[in-house]
Each structure stands twice: as structure tokens, then as C-alpha cells.
Amino acid sequence: MNTHVKALVVGGGAVGCGIALHLARAGWDTMLVERDELTAGSTWHAAGLLPLFNMGYATGHIHDYSVKLYAGLEAETGLNAGFTRCGNLRMAQTDARMDEYQLYSATAETIGVEHEFLTPAQIKERWPLVRTEDLKGALFHPTDGYINPADVTQAMAKGARMAGARIERRIQVNGYLWTGDEWIVTCERMVEKGGNLIPSGEVFEIHAEHVVTATGNHAQRTARLLGIKIPAIPVEHQYIVTEPDPALAAWRAAGNPEHPVLRDADAKWYVREERGGWILGPYERNAPARFLYDVPESFRADLFPLDLERIEEEYMSMIHRIPTSETVGLKDDFNGPICYTPDGNPLVGPAPGLRNMWLAEGFSFGITAAGGVGHYLAQMMTAGEAEIDMAALDPRRFGGWTTTEYAAKKNEECYEHVFVLHHPDEEREACRPLRTAPAYDRQIAAGAQMGQVNGWERPNYYAPAGFDDHAARSFRRGGWWQFAKAEAEAIRQTAGLIDASAFAKHRVTGPGATAFLDWFTTNKLPKVGRINLTYALTETGTTRTEYTIVRLAEDDYYLISAGAWTDYDSDNLRKLAEEKRVAFGQVIVQDITTQWGVYAIAGPNSRKILQEIVRDADPATVLGNKRFPWLTMRNIELGMCPVRAIRVAYTGELGWELHYPIEFGRYLWDLLLKAGEKHGLKLVGARAQNWLRQEKSYRAFGTELGRDATPLEAGLDRFVDLDKDFRGKQAMLDKGIRSKCVTLLIDGPDDADPWGREGLFLDGTRVGRLTSGGYSAAFGKQIGMGYVRPDLAQPGTKLKVRMQLQLWDAVVTEDSPYDPENKVIRIDG
Template structure:
């Protein structure tokens, strides 16, 4: 057993063995995998082994697709049959709305080159006569996936890993992790059998590893405690049952018919597949409890929980309805085991918060499907420094330090019972809310705010009727233009024509100062640093030259800066910033970094009348000139007083109108809200939510982090050369230049359907070929048509180029327009006061 390795992988399930295999395949020849029990003894052994390609996430879809393709190649390499039954996956819809969900999902599948076909009820019945179809609207069929034997595929990956030099050690448990400054000293204990339990022995060894990966599955909470971090990876009970043989199924197969695909009846919250002449029924029912919130008991090994048939009775009856021939099949076997979840259903994959060379691969609710791709892309991150796809949506730091065990457990239960709900793109899930609220939350709620959730914060999406019922937002969701759409239109027009007020408190805010601050930020970001009292938009890059973070930088002094970034990525940004400072402080000098997100609230006021509103309340010797271009020019920052509230005001507007961001002490937010609301009344000021703001920023071609901006494209590919100063040296510059420009971000106006807009995941088609994809979408009040932003091949990026956008299985005309189609010369945003 080695005591010094390049990489140590903790956990011998499907995910851990895949990571070890792919690290070795990527060229690391000194990899060890440690398993506390036997390989597959966690959730892997009782997993149903399904391989569904269906996923709304761009990154997760790539991961699942890689797994499905990779598993088909394993036998040729290892000689072990992974037990992959490529029977396909039939996902059926009982309602038109469910079909619309499938159509939206198909947009993601098409952009990721996942094959699928559409089937009518008649075509389903013709292929698989045992399925009842009279109440179906149709189905989407993935012909390339199916199911696999979890133990077999894990053993095949383990053999492949061993063949590539990986040492796999069983019955050893990691008990402590200590960073020695250059590597991890991992204290490991030999585990022994005692009375049927697995218990620690007195034998210990310390393994020194340059990199550690945790893939500890159900033991994630124990891992988190040892590392001193938080992880919202907590298991939930998952049940499936195996039925005795179905005589009609046996007869059907004896006649030479192929095996049924995995049958997914989403409206019945269940999946069904063949199993030796019978059927397996798996369900995602309501009220499945979270387990092991504080760790897995030592006595729990490859164990199961008691089956709760009452909890799945409704789904069992629905199965009999869908496959009537199984009604007389008895119960042959049952499984109720723990499967790890996260609040949004996506795993935690990437660097651990605050730690060096510690990598997490935790929280896999679809672990078998994701294992292959996770190993592949995580190995790229570790070996090459970055993956070829943007993995930010899976980053462990998307949940901040505010997250608690109670939050994770309750949200994971919600996520489990939402597996088969209609996943509207405008969905907002209710569990554990409200949690993080700015002071003006109650005031906005009283004025009709319908809130969204961003990094735990409650943020108004739009403002509905004052007398709206409690379920107003839920009932207004749609795959087309939902009940909220007209409210967002009215809010967007208010900003274009008058004045609107937006709560932007969730913005991430950092103060960076000290003797080394200027030198550091000049190296850390792509743009020139602003002069004192001015602001700049800039980007921090990955070492590979792609976009890691977008910042608005306000320069308060020679060595004092205020950084504003996206609200959904506070800990993600903070971790990267602090680690970069730690690395460069010896070179540049002392640098202080403070996360002040919760100290400062933000209101954004915008529109042609915004100056009038602020002039009415500004405390200045000459209020009439205080906000003019001469005294307060565009892209500058000033400390002002609005009534009794001190405000750090920034003349910038994400909506592209005349406007200011008003950064204020959080404890004074209600006072400022009341002051602005009263001052805005004579001017018809309207409260505005995030959805209208999202549309407005697209009219200005403002890129957003997480959509147009990410770790799979450079700022130059995002077509933002004005924010990249090639005359200076900065982190990632050489790599960015080496990448070149592979595709480019463009804005498109779309002649779409009269009742729907794109959501920002649709394929772009030219001459019958996929040539790009949308990353954002919505409605333009300035042009009275749909709008979108996305990436196209370089030869198609010229203004006036015509392409097609696929929406609801049809192609709609779209045209590439100039950047910032609304007010391209920024005349509105620079507008001076009429004196």
C-alpha cells in the first residue's frame, strides 16, 4: 500500500471508480482509490441502473451523454461486460403541457447532440402493444440509452483503472485530512468485520496526496465535517419494487419481440422496465424522507430500509393502468435505500470551498448515469486546469456558508418529489422559503411582489396584482408566455418610458484594498483599472483564458476598490478571489479582501425620469445640478445623501437606460425604499422585477454570467474586446490568445410564435444544420418581438445574417442584429439633465 500518491480518491462506488479511471487515462500514473468497505457497497449496489439522457442542464446533459457513450466501450477495453441493455428510453406525456416540457428539453438535447425521436400514441402502441396509450398525447424516445448493471459497470471501470496503474485499496477508511502546505496528509484506518458490522481497527497509516477527491456518497456529511466545510448532500429514501413474471410479457418476448424500453410515465411519477419476464417499478413519490442528516451509522453497510408500500400505492396503481398485463403479477422483491440528493438535483463537482487541491464529487441522485461523465470532466479540471464544458452549474460553492443541515434535508426532500413534476423554466420551488430576505421584503410583498430564489435570497421576479391569491405565481407558470408575462412587459416599458425601481440587493460585493490591491487587480482582471471615482466593467479569467467572473469595479482610492458581481455566485466568486490573493500577495504586497454582500443593500433606479426622482430627495447644496453629467458623469461613482441615507451611488444601469445603482447600508433600506417610493409617485415610478430586467439587458446586448459568460468561452468570443486591454499582462491572457475565437456571441431578433418566447437554450439552425445555440431569450418591448442572445459560428455572425430558432418543434426566423440594438450609441444612458 503506497503512502505517497499524486491523487487519492475516497469512495469506491461508480463515481469514485470512474474518477480514478479517468485520472489515470488522462496521464496521472500515481493514483490510489480508497474504499472503506467493498466496491459498490454504497448506493451503487441497490441502484436501478437507469441511464436517462433527459436533463434540462447543459452541463449535466453533456455528462450523461458521455457516460452512455463511454459505457458502451468498456468491454472492449477491459473484457468485462458492463451489462448495458441499450433498450432505449420512452418518456410519455399525458398532457399537452407535458409535451411542451419535452419540447423545451429537446432544445437542450439538440444543442448537446443527444439523439431522440418523437412518437405518437399510435406509434407507441404499434411498437409496444402492452403499453396503454389511449390517454397519452405522445412521447419522446431516446433510442441510445437504457439501463446497466451498476455493479458490473463499476467493476469494469475498476478493472480499467487497475490496468492503467491505479491502486485500489478496500477496507480502509479516511478519518482525517490535514493540509501540510503542499499536499494532504490523510489519516486512514483499517476497517475490520466485527459482529456483522464494519469497525475501525487500531491499524492506521498516513497517505500523503497532492490531490484528494471525495466521492463518499451517503457519507458526504461525515466528509464535510472532517474538511470543515458545508455540503448540501444528504440522502433521501428511494423505493423500487420487482414484480413476478407477467405471462403476457413472457409471451410477447417469446414471439421474438425486442425488450421494452425503460418506460417513464412522468405524470404518474414512475419508471418501469423489464426484469426477467417481470417488471421493475421505481417511483418518485411525495413525502420520501431524508436520512443520515448527521452521518451514516457505523452499523449501516449495504443495508436497506423497510419498504413503505402505502407511500407508493398511487404510483403502483398507475403502473397497472399503464401496463394492464402486470395487474396479477405478485411482488417478488423490494428495495428502499438511500440515494444522495442536493437541493437542485445537480451533483457537487469541483474544487472544495476554501481548500487547495481538494475536489468534491458528491450528491449524485443519478450516480450511475453521471459517473462516467463526471470522471471524464473532473479529470480535465484536475489535470488540465479546466473542463471543455462550463462546470459552474455543478460547482460546490453554488451554496454558500449560510446553508444548514435543516435547509439541505428539506430541500433535498423537495427535489426528490419534484423529479417528475412539470419543470417550467419559470418554476420557483417553495421549500425553506423565505430564508434570506432584505429589509424591504415585506414592503415589496405587500405591493404584489412574486419572488424568485437566488443564492438563498428572495428577489422579486415581477409584481403581480395586489389581491393576487397565494398560488398566483404557481398557477401562472408555463412553457410559453405565463401569467406573469404581461406584468413583466408593463415593468419593462415603465423603465423604457418613465422610471422603475429594482431591488438588486442580492448582488455580490467585495472590498479589496491594501498596498498590493492595485497591482493585484491589474493582474487579476482584463480591463484597465478605473481612475478614482470611476468604474469599469472587467473580467477575471481562468488559467485557460476563459471567463471565470464578471466584475464591476469601483475605485474608491489609490489602493481601495469595491467589486460587484453576480448575486447567484457569491461564494463561487469569493473563493476564487481569495485564493488568487493568497497566491499573489507575496509578489504584490498586503491585500485585504472582505465580502460585504450582506452589509449593503442595492436599489437600481432607471428610466428617463430617474434623475427627476433622485433630484427630489438628494441632499446637496445645488440639487438641480447634483446629478448632471458635469457633476455626476456616466460610469462614475459618488457618495451622496438621499434624505438621511448615505448612499454609494454608481451611474450605471443594467437595463441600458439613464440610471443609478444605489448601494446603501442594509439597516437603512426600508427608510430609503419609502423615500424613493414617495418621490417616485409624481413620476409614475413602477417597481420592477428580475424578468423585465433580463429582457431589457438583452436589448442592450449585455452579457450575463452563467449564460453568455462562462468557463467555456473567452471574453473575446463573447465579443467584448472593449473590456480586454491587450496592452497589459493579466492572468490567462496568453491562454485566451491561444484559444482564438471559435464562435462568437450575437444578439438576434426573432419572429417567433405569438404566444411564446425563447428561454435561452434553443438550437440555432442554418441550411438545415445546427450552427449554434441561444444562451438567453425573452421578449423585447422596444421591438415588439422575441429576442435572444447566443453563440454562432464565426461565418454567420455578420449583422443581417438569417438563421432559424427551433421552438416547439418548429423553426422560426431569426436575424443577427447589431450589438445593443436598442440605443446602440448609448445616447439614452448618457442623457444629461435639462437645465
């Protein structure tokens, strides 16, 4: 069977069928192949829950879309998907858990997810079988519920067929070959023999312009066939079904409605009704990862043995919460593989290093996500980008440094953390420290409380000996807040030193480098020795990446971008340079992130500190405005360390980024600290830096900057040269100004700051949302950045921001409320 299609979807679970449905709806000639039967993977044994609760903006949209899609599938296809809209009740035993729900409420409100808060008395009144005396309250989703996984998959498959897609079962993919124009996918038909699937010997090819892999538990085999890394590895998830509960039967016989899906997050389980009994699904400790390298050929719709001892604590807590369940026996049990990723989010988007290859892997909530992923991934494939920013799910957020052991351990941690409090300032401990800059031990000795970005250890803040970072976390102002405030004040008053080594760094050279980068970015290219801030756009005109470009020579450029996105940026640069080679000439892209460390020094005394150690014929003038003006680069010597110094400061103060060969890291750190002793130099972490950059209205990639807004909407017109042609220019102009990025000063509560996900309101109507938030040491109040309707972006506009379920006064400020004329950053010395 030799077949040519526009898109081939590999994998016939709920996710694969959701993708096939939406690609076919978009008019693409689509085919789906499944090695066994539809739903034969994790789909068949999934509990079928549809939790709308998610702290992520993109994932929240995905789940919301799915629930709405599933409600209409029967009308579209004639197949009942088994959707029971009984609601979802998330209970809270602690005030901290209620704080988490209040923060989630801000995200839900910006997405449009219906929800309400209930008191323990209201819970008891509605569902008297639930014990409530030890609860603080609950979050209730009335439109939530559960669905039959097999039925919803078959309904989406039928919808896909109705839209023109072909679905073939018992076909295993054994190889992928990219010809430069299409994928040749080598397939083999499978047959059943003795209860096992075995190859039939019938081998054929499918030719496809695009391929999507949705292979679930088989992701490691897929990675091996493609020659890439996919950190999606299954973890055991077990749930049990009880015999009928007489009290529940009596409740329903009296005409009462079905209980909502019950979630006792502090006890780490969910429970729902099942044929007069209960299903208990725990997220216990020590659930092991499985299939680290491959799924055994003999493993089909199989399960693992139940481990009741591992879930004893959760089982007993169910009995506590629903006392009538104590006397009922166990009817059935399930323990099957559910895929996870190191951060718990699925991998949705382009495969690293490959053209027209798309991944949809690592779904721990695959039933909930299937419809929405199909919708947004189809948009990415057919229109160039989704209507929401999907970067948080991009497969390239995990670099080539991720190993099998790392993925397995982090995925086990993610499973255990499903119901752990998700503080916005949380830092998970597994597999750390792993990637460390040279001064790591020095920083730990100085009290650094570390976070991680792209595997790199990075100081969040510095605290006294014995301080417990874990205990300091909060949904309000945690114990760390006082230290971050002191660090922010130091940069404004004396000087601060920040380790920024996690920055992504690329060198772009070759005869085509200048023409390529001129087309690739929005701003004019800098002259030799100068720097420019600029943006790379998507084809649809939104912001793909923010770059600081340093021009080292005529065709030699040093590109600096966000540390969390190294492989994301590398992949895009390399693919586009190759694509445009005929147009622009040879371009060489090198990822040199691990070759260069970065220290940022900023504050009124930063020049004095560097003058103590700079080696020059005239140390008093080498760092002055005449020889080293703002927005320039100079190669200097600090002691015995050669440094590529860049006169910029993300904090908005006088300062420099000191890019040094990585092996000099410890030496330079010690040198800077010694020189800074008499000038009030203080060690500063990422949290204070984040506050300070908001005082300057510096947009950050992943918050204000992303694939759902253009640079013009972000208010970055001065970095967009409309006199030249660049990628995405016309699409950017065609979008117009749908919203505008603003900075706001907020008169909020005494004990909390915004986190950057809160709604903005005018006269009770939501008119925008925050994308960043924090505290301003300069103004002594909360600060935030976000997007509002264009007519509300004028300085002085009075709005409200929702925090802790209350509306607080906020006012739109001028851009860069701290030092709007940039006098401080340009000061001479």
C-alpha cells in the same frame, strides 16, 4: 503503509471509480480507497437506469458521455458491464408535458443526443402492453437503457487499474491535513467482525497532491473532517420488483424486443422489465431525508423497511398504464439512501476554502453521471478547466449560510420534484422565505412574485392581489408575461425600481490590492471615484467572473458581481490573493454582500425622481453629467440615507445603482416610491430586467459568460486591455475565436419566447445555440443572445432558431440594438 500519489480518490462507488479511471487515463499516479467493498454504498442497490433526459447543459453532456463510455467498456476491459440499450420512453399525459419535452429537445439537439417524438398510436403499435388512450405523446431516446451498477463499477475499476491506478478496499479515511504542498490523509484499515466493519488499529498515512472525495452517503462525515459544508444528504428511494407477468413473457416469447424503460412523468414513476416481470421506481411525496449528520457504523449494504402506503398511488398508476401487471405479485423490494442536493445537481469541483481538494458528491443519478463526471472532473484537475462550462455543478454555488435542516428539506423537495414539470420559470417553495432584504414585506404587499437566488428572495415581477404565480408558469408565455412586459415598457418610458440586493459584493484592500487586481482582471483599473466593467479569467483563458469595480481610494476597491455566485467569487478571490501575496503584497478580501443593499432606478424620469430627495447644496446639478457623469461613483445623501450611488443601469436607460447600508432598506424604499409617484415610477422585477439587458446586448454570467468561452469570443474586446499582463491572457489569445456571441431578433410564434437553450440553424445545419432569450418590448418581437460560427456573426445574417420543434426566422443585429450609441444612458439633465 505510507504512500505518495498524485491523486487520491476517496470512495469506491460508481462515481469514484469513474474518476479514478479518467485520472489514470490522463497519466496521473492515482489511488482509490474504499472503506468497505466497491459498490457497497448506494451503487449496489441502484436500479441502473441511464436517463439521457436532463434540462441542464452541463449535466446533459455528462450523461451523454457516460452512456457512450459504458458501451465501449467491455471491449476495453473484457468485463461485461451489463448494458442493455433498450431505449427510454417518456410518456406525456398533458400538453404542458409535451411542451417540456419540446423545450428539452432544444437542449438535446445542441448536445447531440438522439431522440424522437412518438404519437400515442405509434406507442401502442410498438408496445401493445402499454395503455395509451389518455396520453398526448412521448419522447423516445433510442440509445438509452439500463446497466448493472455493480458490473459497470467493476469495469471502470478494472480500466483504472489497467491505466495504472491502485485500488485499495477496507480503508477508512479519518483525517485530512494540508501542509501547504500536499494533503496528508490519515487512514485506518477496517476488518469485518460479526457482519460489521470495525477499525483494525492499523493506522497509516497517504500523501497526495490532490484529493477527490466521492463519499456518497458519507458526505456529512467528509464535510466534518474537512471543516466545510457539503449540502449532500440522502433521501429514501424505494422500488419494487414484481413476479413474472405472463403477458410480458408471451410478448417476448413471440420474438418481440424488450420494452424500453418506461417513464410516466405525470404519474411520477419509471418501469422497466426485470426477468419477465417489472421494476417500478416511484418518486413519491414525503420520502424522508436520512443520515443528516452521519451514517451509522452498522449500516453497510443495508436497506430501510419498505413503505408501501407511501407509494400506493404510484403503484396503482403502474397498473393503469400496464394493465397486465395487476395480477402479478411482488417479488422483491428495495428502499435505500440516494444522495441529493438542494437543486438536484451534484457537487463537482473545488472544495470551498481548500486547495487541491475536489468534491464529487450529491449524485441522485450517480450511475448515469459516473463516467461523464470522471471525464470532465479529470479535465478540470489536469488541464485547469473542462471543455464545457461546469459552473452549474460547482460546490461553491451554495454559500456558507446553508444549514443541515435547509439541505435536508430542499433535498426532500428535489426528490419529489424529479418528475414534476420543470418550467424554466419554476420557483420551488421549500425553505422560503429565508434570506430577505429589508423591503421584502413592502414588496410582497405590492404584489411581488418572488424568486430566489442564492437563498435571497428577489422579485421576479409584480402582479395584482390574488394572482397565482404557480398557475402562471408555462413553457410558453405564462400568465406573468403581461406584467413583465408592462414593467419593461415602464423603464423605457418613465422609470422603474428594481431590488438588486442579491448582488455579490466584495471589498478588496491592502498594499497589494492594486497590483493584484491589475493582474486578476482584464481591463484597466478605474481611477478613484470611477468604475470599470472587467473580467477575471481562468488559467485557460475563459471567463471566470464578471465584475463591476468601483475604486473608492488608491488601494480600496468595491467589487460587484452576480448574486448567484457569492461564495464562488469569494473563494476564488481569497485563494488567488493568498497565492500571489509574495508577488503583490498583502491583499484583504472581505465579503460584504449582506452589509449593503442595492436598489436600481432606471428610466427617462429617474433623475427627476432622485432630484426630489437628494440632499445637496444644489440638487438641480448634483446628478447632472458635469458633477455625476456616466460610469462614476458618488457618495450622496437621499433623505436621511447615505448612499454609494453608481451611475450605471443594467437596463440600458438613464439610471443609477443605489448601494445603501442594509439597515436603511425600508426607509429608502419608501422614500423612492413616494418621490416617484408623480413621475410614473413602477416596480420592476428580474424577468423584465433580463429582457431589457438583451436589448442592450449586455452579456450575463452563467449564460453568455462562462468557463467555455473567452471575453474576446463574447465580443467584449473593449473591456480587455492587451497592453497589460493579466491572468489567463496568453491562454485566451491561444484559443483564438472559436465562436462569437451575437444578439438576434426573432420572428417567432405568437405565444412563446425562447428561453436561451435553443439551437441556431443555417440551411438546416446547426451553427450555434442561444444562451439567453425573451421578449423585446422595444422591438415588439422575440430576442435572444447566443454563440454562432465566427463567419456568421455579422449584422444582417439570417438564421433560424428552433422553438416548439419548428424553425423560425432570426436575424443577427448590431450589438446593442436598442440605443447602440448609448445616447440615452448618457443623457444630461
